[in-house]
Amino acid sequence: MSSNGSVTTVQLPSIGQAEQPQIHFLPCEIEHDGAAQVSHYFTAVVQDHKHEISVSYRGRELKGAEVSCPKDYTGLVMKEDHKPSSDQEDRTVRISSTFHRFSYWNLTTQPSPDDGVVMSMTWPTLAEAIHGSVDD
Amino acid sequence: MDLGDFEADNSVSCRLASAVPDICKTEDCCLGIDEAGRGPVLGPMVYGICFCPIKKKDDLKALKVADSKTLTEAERENLFSKIDEAKDFVGWALQILSPNTISNSMLQRVKYNLNALSHDAAIGLVQYALDCGVQLKEVFVDTVGPAEKYQEKLSQLFPGVEVTVRPKADSLFPIVSAASICAKVARDHAVKSWQFREDLADVDTDYGSGYPNDPKTKSWLQKHLDPVFGYPQFVRFSWSTVQTLLDSKAVPVHWDDEEEDGEKAATKQSCASMLSYFGRSKSSGRTPHRFFAERKLETLESL
Numbered sequence: 001m002s003s004n005g006s007v008t009t010v011q012l013p014s015i016g017q018a019e020q021p022q023i024h025f026l027p028c029e030i031e032h033d034g035a036a037q038v039s040h041y042f043t044a045v046v047q048d049h050k051h052e053i054s055v056s057y058r059g060r061e062l063k064g065a066e067v068s069c070p071k072d073y074t075g076l077v078m079k080e081d082h083k084p085s086s087d088q089e090d091r092t093v094r095i096s097s098t099f100h101r102f103s104y105w106n107l108t109t110q111p112s113p114d115d116g117v118v119m120s121m122t123w124p125t126l127a128e129a130i131h132g133s134v135d136d
Numbered sequence: 137m138d139l140g141d142f143e144a145d146n147s148v149s150c151r152l153a154s155a156v157p158d159i160c161k162t163e164d165c166c167l168g169i170d171e172a173g174r175g176p177v178l179g180p181m182v183y184g185i186c187f188c189p190i191k192k193k194d195d196l197k198a199l200k201v202a203d204s205k206t207l208t209e210a211e212r213e214n215l216f217s218k219i220d221e222a223k224d225f226v227g228w229a230l231q232i233l234s235p236n237t238i239s240n241s242m243l244q245r246v247k248y249n250l251n252a253l254s255h256d257a258a259i260g261l262v263q264y265a266l267d268c269g270v271q272l273k274e275v276f277v278d279t280v281g282p283a284e285k286y287q288e289k290l291s292q293l294f295p296g297v298e299v300t301v302r303p304k305a306d307s308l309f310p311i312v313s314a315a316s317i318c319a320k321v322a323r324d325h326a327v328k329s330w331q332f333r334e335d336l337a338d339v340d341t342d343y344g345s346g347y348p349n350d351p352k353t354k355s356w357l358q359k360h361l362d363p364v365f366g367y368p369q370f371v372r373f374s375w376s377t378v379q380t381l382l383d384s385k386a387v388p389v390h391w392d393d394e395e396e397d398g399e400k401a402a403t404k405q406s407c408a409s410m411l412s413y414f415g416r417s418k419s420s421g422r423t424p425h426r427f428f429a430e431r432k433l434e435t436l437e438s439l
Contacts, residue, residue: 041335
């Protein structure tokens with residue numbers, strides 16, 4: 001429930017029909033929410049030289065790496081088919097795809113374990129250590 | 137001309153070269169440098185060098201090489217064959233800078249401009265000739281920028297070589313004309329037989345000369361714009377023509393190294409970004425711990 005009292009329902013059964021596409025996390029903000037020709041313009045031109053992957057987006061060089069979701073976690077892409085007309089209305093979102101790993105891309109710089117995305121994946125382990133139950 | 141090595145991966149820079157004639161390793165040589173395809177918004181820019189023994193200059197002249205711009209495509213092809221056939225005393229080498237290399241370089245975080253890119257390509261080719269054992273004594277360079285500074289730079293880099301940088305050198309020195317022909321032939325071939333690495337259906341190959349003011353090039357750019365990706369790598373994204381088209385017809389993209397002026401920042405705010413949905417409401421007033429800030433982790437309260 002959100003602060004304004006409306007309820008958001010996540011349709012979990014849709015997880016079964018969810019696709020498992022390749023997910024790319026880009027170092028820029030694209031003002032677009034919808035379909036895009038990812039496989040035609042992007043995946044098709046990804047270069048893989050000895051596990052160092054690179055590509056260009058809008059003429060800028062990106063260097064990437066694969067990241068796995070933390071153990072026991074699944075990545076979800078959720079879709080809202082009917083946008084609510086007011087923030088009082090209840091909302092329903094379905095799971096359109098799931099993923100367990102994704103590619104993240106840096107602008108020009110070589111990916112490293114110090115990148116925020118990679119480091120953020122350690123939070124669940126840390127959270128478990130802090131908040132998990134303690135065995136005597 | 138066989139561009140196979142470049143076509144195998146046309147997203148990077150590629151060097152093509154003839155065999156080095158033995159005579160060039162023992163006799164004092166002259167070398168000419170010229171470029172082709174600097175202005176176009178489409179396709180690669182090609183740097184070319186040609187070299188031969190100084191005492192063979194008249195034999196080169198006898199091939200009737202001339203500034204590539206004054207020749208028809210067929211004449212250039214014909215002259216390139218003659219240059220290539222004169223392999224007992226003429227050698228050539230090319231540096232093909234792919235449009236993707238040009239875009240990537242010019243749009244790096246630390247900008248690498250076209251002049252610097254050109255100079256480095258030329259310097260790389262002269263060094264290549266020296267590394268191959270060519271006895272270089274004279275170098276002639278065609279330039280579009282200020283000649284004196286460039287000449288000074290090259291002279292310092294290559295002591296013992298007499299460097300002449302001159303606007304329109306391609307019409308003054310036959311060895312530069314020969315280099316210009318090699319470069320132009322490579323550029324023409326590369327553009328004509330461009331293999332799109334993108335998975336595009338029905339690409340129109342009638343793109344004209346590739347110059348931004350060519351009506352055919354203009355309409356090709358209008359027709360092949362993708363709102364999210366912009367263009368295939370055949371297009372030089374760093375050209376102002378392309379930036380203008382993307383600004384007006386493609387969806388806006390924001391990078392962290394961009395300096396945004398007030399107006400742009402304002403439009404961005406009025407149209408809520410994806411990230412704003414994940415943002416902690418401003419009223420909570422607590423700054424998250426550095427651990428979370430560094431990882432860009434935020435608490436999600438509503439979708």
